Amino acid sequence: MSVNIMLPTPHKIIxxxxxxxxxxxxxxxxxxxxxxxxxxxxxxxxxxxxxxSVSAMGDGWVELTIRKVGKVTNEIFNLxxxxxxxxxxxxxxxxxxxxxxxxxxxxxxGGTGVSPVRSLLKYFYEHPAEIHSLHLIAxxxxxxxxxxxxxxxxxxxxxxxxxxxxxxxIEGFEVGFxxxxxxxxxxxxxxxYNVVIVGPPVMMHFAALECLKNGVPEGKIWxxxxxxxxxxxxxxxxxxxxxxxxxLEGPVFNYTKAKNLLD
Amino acid sequence: xxxxxxxxxxxxILKELQKEYKIYAPVRFxxxxxxxxxxxxxxxxxxxxxxxxxxxxxxFSPKEVIYPITxxxxxxxxxxxxxxxxxxxxxxxxxxxxxxNGFRRLDTIFLKNGGTEDIYYKRLxxxxxxxxxxxxxxxxDSCFCVSMGSNKTDDYSLAVRFEDDNILVEIKDDExxxxxxxxxxxxxxxxxxxxxxxKVNIPEIDSYELLKKIYDLDMWKSYNSRCISCGACTAVxxxxxxxxxxxxxxxxxxxxxxxxxxxxxxxxxxxxxxxxGLSFRKTAGERMRFRTLHKIYDYKLRFKxxxxxxxxxxxxxxxxxxxxxAATINRLYDEVKKLKKAETTKDIK
Numbered sequence: 080m081s082v083n084i085m086l087p088t089p090h091k092i093i094x095x096x097x098x099x100x101x102x103x104x105x106x107x108x109x110x111x112x113x114x115x116x117x118x119x120x121x122x123x124x125x126x127x128x129x130x131x132s133v134s135a136m137g138d139g140w141v142e143l144t145i146r147k148v149g150k151v152t153n154e155i156f157n158l159x160x161x162x163x164x165x166x167x168x169x170x171x172x173x174x175x176x177x178x179x180x181x182x183x184x185x186x187x188x189g190g191t192g193v194s195p196v197r198s199l200l201k202y203f204y205e206h207p208a209e210i211h212s213l214h215l216i217a218x219x220x221x222x223x224x225x226x227x228x229x230x231x232x233x234x235x236x237x238x239x240x241x242x243x244x245x246x247x248x249i250e251g252f253e254v255g256f257x258x259x260x261x262x263x264x265x266x267x268x269x270x271x272y273n274v275v276i277v278g279p280p281v282m283m284h285f286a287a288l289e290c291l292k293n294g295v296p297e298g299k300i301w302x303x304x305x306x307x308x309x310x311x312x313x314x315x316x317x318x319x320x321x322x323x324x325x326x327l328e329g330p331v332f333n334y335t336k337a338k339n340l341l342d
Numbered sequence: 343x344x345x346x347x348x349x350x351x352x353x354x355i356l357k358e359l360q361k362e363y364k365i366y367a368p369v370r371f372x373x374x375x376x377x378x379x380x381x382x383x384x385x386x387x388x389x390x391x392x393x394x395x396x397x398x399x400x401x402f403s404p405k406e407v408i409y410p411i412t413x414x415x416x417x418x419x420x421x422x423x424x425x426x427x428x429x430x431x432x433x434x435x436x437x438x439x440x441x442x443n444g445f446r447r448l449d450t451i452f453l454k455n456g457g458t459e460d461i462y463y464k465r466l467x468x469x470x471x472x473x474x475x476x477x478x479x480x481x482x483d484s485c486f487c488v489s490m491g492s493n494k495t496d497d498y499s500l501a502v503r504f505e506d507d508n509i510l511v512e513i514k515d516d517e518x519x520x521x522x523x524x525x526x527x528x529x530x531x532x533x534x535x536x537x538x539x540x541k542v543n544i545p546e547i548d549s550y551e552l553l554k555k556i557y558d559l560d561m562w563k564s565y566n567s568r569c570i571s572c573g574a575c576t577a578v579x580x581x582x583x584x585x586x587x588x589x590x591x592x593x594x595x596x597x598x599x600x601x602x603x604x605x606x607x608x609x610x611x612x613x614x615x616x617x618x619g620l621s622f623r624k625t626a627g628e629r630m631r632f633r634t635l636h637k638i639y640d641y642k643l644r645f646k647x648x649x650x651x652x653x654x655x656x657x658x659x660x661x662x663x664x665x666x667x668a669a670t671i672n673r674l675y676d677e678v679k680k681l682k683k684a685e686t687t688k689d690i691k
Contacts, residue, residue: 083425083461085415085587124418125599127589129617149617279620307616309587309603313456316584317606317614319636321553322644327456339550341557342614342622342632 084312087122087165093140094160098226101147102191103156106140107164113141114173115199116303116331120311122165127151130308132195132330133169134227144194144226170311171330174199174275174301183269185214187286189257189278193217193226195303195330196277201230204237213238214264218257218278221247257282261289277303287334300334344530345511345522352391352509355521359434363471366407367436368400369393375401376662385435394436396475396504399482403580403656404435405448408466411577415462415587416601426462426600433469436502439534440485440652442472443492444580447641447650451583454645462603471515474498474532481535484655486668489542492652494534501532540655542671545678547639555681556635561673562627568663569626573607575657575667576633581650584608608633634670 094106111119113136121143122128129151135142147156158164176199184203188196203210215238219225222244234240241260243253253260257278266272274295276286283302290300306318306325318325320340332340347355356365367388374382383395384402414426437445445467452463474495477485487493499515510530513519547553576582586606591599606613609629615621623629641650651667658666 081459081461081464084458085460085462086425122589122601124416124423124601125589125591125596128587128601146618152617305616305620306622307614309585309606312458314452314458314460314583315586315603315606316451316608317586321635322640324456339553341554342628 084314085167085310087120087128087167089163090166092158092160092162092164095158096142098144098228099224102144102224102226103147104134104142104144104227105155105158105164106142107166108139109141109166110139111141111169113169113198115176115202116173116195117169117171118195118311118330119143119166119168120170120308121145121151121155122167123151123154124165126154128165128309130170130306130311130326132303134194134197135201136198144191144197146191168311170326172328174303174331175273176202179203179273180209181211183212183214183272184210185216185264185266185272185274187216187257187261187274187276187278187290189218189282189286190220190224191226192278192282192303196275197227197230199275200234200238204230204234207237212269214241215239216241216243216257216260216264218243218245218260218282220245222249222252256285258285258289261286262293264293266293266295272299274300275303276300280305287337297334297338300337302332302334302337304330304332304337304340306330343513343519344528345513345525346528346530347509347511347522347525349391349507349509351525356388356391358521362432363434364429364431365434365436366404367394367473368396368398368404370395388436391509394475394504396436396502397478399438399485399654399656399659401656401660402578403444403654404437404441405444405580405582407433407435408470409448409452409463409583412602412604413462414600414602418589418599418601420597428465431469432471433466434471434473434499436473436475437498438475438477438654439495440487440490440492440654441580442474442495442497443648444652444654445470446497447581447648447652448583450645471499472497474501476501476503476532477535479535481538482655484540484658484666484668485535485538486540486542486653486655488535488538488653489540489544490649490651490653492648493536493538501530503530503532538653540668542653542668543675544638544649544671545675547635547678552678552681552685556674556678557631559631559674559677561677562631563625565627565630565665566625568665569609569630570663571609571611571626571629572662573609574660574662575665576607576609577605578656578660580652580654580656581637582607584613608636630665630670634667634674637667638671638674 096104134144309315369386452460501512503510585603637651
């Protein structure tokens with residue numbers, strides 16, 4: 080009998096970090112080799128299963144930042160350190176990190192979209208010699224939606240950062256959507272660069288258009304898609320767009336491909 | 343090699359086969375049809391050859407035999423979980439050529455896509471052998487298998503033709519030869535439908551520019567009011583394979599339950615909805631476009647060999663709003679022709 084691709088295994092929760100009122104980061108024990116941008120199918124028996132992207136990884140653990148937003152995630156929020164959570168994966172492709180090395184990188188992330196790029200940001204934060212420069216625009220709805228406060232504060236030290244809230248004015252944060260700050264990125268001064276955009280579909284759409292307006296070639300833009308998935312392995316059909324399965328060929332897409340993925 | 347077998351003898355052979363096989367065929371469920379005093383024909387285990395409804399098209403496809411509408415993946419007890427199991431018996435399915443060709447599409451999704459195999463599908467699929475049933479001449483009104491190239495197949499172990507008192511049987515699989523050894527030998531190979539009353543033209547979509555224009559066609563909007571997003575078309579389709587996983591607990595004991603998968607439909611409003619409420623393809627027209635293009639464009643774009651639709655026409659028969667998929671394909675063909683013509687005219691100007 081071949082391997083059962085739908086079979087999850089139990090993993091111990093090592094720690095739970097409260098990011099906001101309804102977003103917690105769960106550090107989970109696993110030896111899985113995870114690439115930046117991949118996701119797991121996370122489940123609780125008798126409750127259900129959902130795809131969750133990896134927000135950080137280390138030796139013997141991964142972190143999943145989860146928003147309390149549905150049946151499965153509501154139940155996950157009742158778990159305590161030491162409890163077991165079920166996972167299978169990691170699934171999907173990843174950001175082309177090797178391509179990013181030695182060049183300039185612009186990361187534009189909105190809201191929970193910061194989660195899938197957090198491990199990438201942490202990697203270059205810990206290996207500053209591997210990147211020529213890193214510009215980060217991170218946007219949140221309001222003060223209480225700000226995720227990864229400690230990381231954001233660290234990133235200020237080594238990256239060129241623009242943090243922004245949709246409307247509120249607080250210290251250290253600009254006001255307005257991430258798209259409004261893209262023109263501040265010195266694209267002209269870059270020799271060779273890439274742009275990563277992750278966030279809600281509307282935000283990614285307009286951020287990409289704004290980048291193109293600022294002269295960024297399509298091939299330099301990378302997006303990460305979010306879709307409903309019941310399997311994560313190309314069987315259930317929920318994430319299909321045209322001939323493309325987001326779980327298999329994605330969730331990370333170059334803009335030249337992403338622009339043709341029309342729902 | 344062909345044989346002429348009496349009904350009585352065929353039933354004896356079935357009895358013999360049933361020691362090793364579960365035998366499925368289209369079966370009549372009286373008064374269970376969609377309208378009052380109509381029957382429903384769907385696949386079920388048979389007890390005798392007389393159970394086989396050979397002279398009508400089944401309302402539902404045989405996919406449910408190996409890809410059930412609901413299927414337990416795991417059983418959960420308080421602190422354990424276990425994989426669901428299946429019966430040891432092998433499976434024989436009385437099937438039409440279009441459906442046998444349809445199973446190949448299901449194989450592609452479940453056994454090839456993404457380079458992984460779905461064991462729940464595989465463990466039943468590898469037990470299956472087909473008994474090919476001939477269709478009546480030209481097929482039925484809604485059939486368009488010839489247009490889709492799925493009117494023929496050689497993927498069967500036995501082929502049968504039902505006559506008044508006898509059944510003609512062709513044996514292609516040596517495993518079954520012994521059972522028919524004493525029967526009268528005749529010349530018999532099955533005949534396939536070579537022309538249907540319904541024909542479709544498949545539009546050639548050769549660029550993303552054209553695809554984008556197809557997305558914007560007004561024709562899809564007409565389905566917004568007509569299609570009620572019930573998913574009946576995908577439920578009866580031999581090639582529709584989408585599912586949702588669902589965890590349930592048993593009413594009598596909430597600590598025990600199962601993870602099951604249930605057929606899902608891209609025509610349903612909630613097919614793409616994520617926790618938090620974000621969804622895509624919000625109108626019936628957009629979903630109709632998605633299904634149409636999957637069946638006659640992007641499946642082939644991905645897997646190369648053949649279109650997903652086999653032209654069984656069950657979706658046409660089953661739609662409560664009388665939307666014809668064949669007509670939809672032909673309508674799209676005409677629209678694409680217009681788009682291409684407009685493009686050529688523009689080039690000349």
